[in-house]
Amino acid sequence: MTVVETLPKILSAGIPSPIPNGQMIPDLFEHHHVTVLENHRLSSVENGRVILENEGQKKALDADSIVIAVGFRLAPSMRAELQGCGAVVYEIGDGQKVSTILHAVWEGYEVGNNI
């Protein structure tokens, strides 16, 4: 198995990853002999081969399965639809900003405490 990351370091995109993930995932990769290619950008897939770019150089990897996991995107907000519904609407968690379980729980706690 090979993990390909376009940034110089895995787990560094977007929001900071939870600390246990940052500690556990590299250990698990090492334990299971997973190859991690940082600074490598997936540019195409051709005839069962993954084409990667690194510092202007192209390289090909044979692959029988490819899993694309290139980030989270905010789902459209329901705020506009709910305006004028007669109740106060609070938007929290990933619906407001893609983040982590911790932030969703904190925001729920804050709103719950203030209603």
Ligand SMILES: Cc1cc2nc3c(=O)[nH]c(=O)nc-3n(C[C@H](O)[C@H](O)[C@H](O)COP(=O)(O)OP(=O)(O)OC[C@H]3O[C@@H](n4cnc5c(N)ncnc54)[C@H](O)[C@@H]3O)c2cc1C
């Ligand atoms: C693959 C993946 C891995 C992750 N790993 C981690 C991790 O290791 N640690 C971490 O802290 N965070 C992680 N996260 C982020 C974390 O899951 C989210 O930040 C968190 O779940 C946000 O909570 P939430 O309640 O805002 O949204 P969600 O947990 O997404 O809950 C929203 C719920 O609303 C429901 N819903 C949507 N529309 C409607 C509607 N119209 N009516 C009724 N229900 C509706 C959905 O079905 C869903 O069940 C991960 C996210 C993903 C996608």
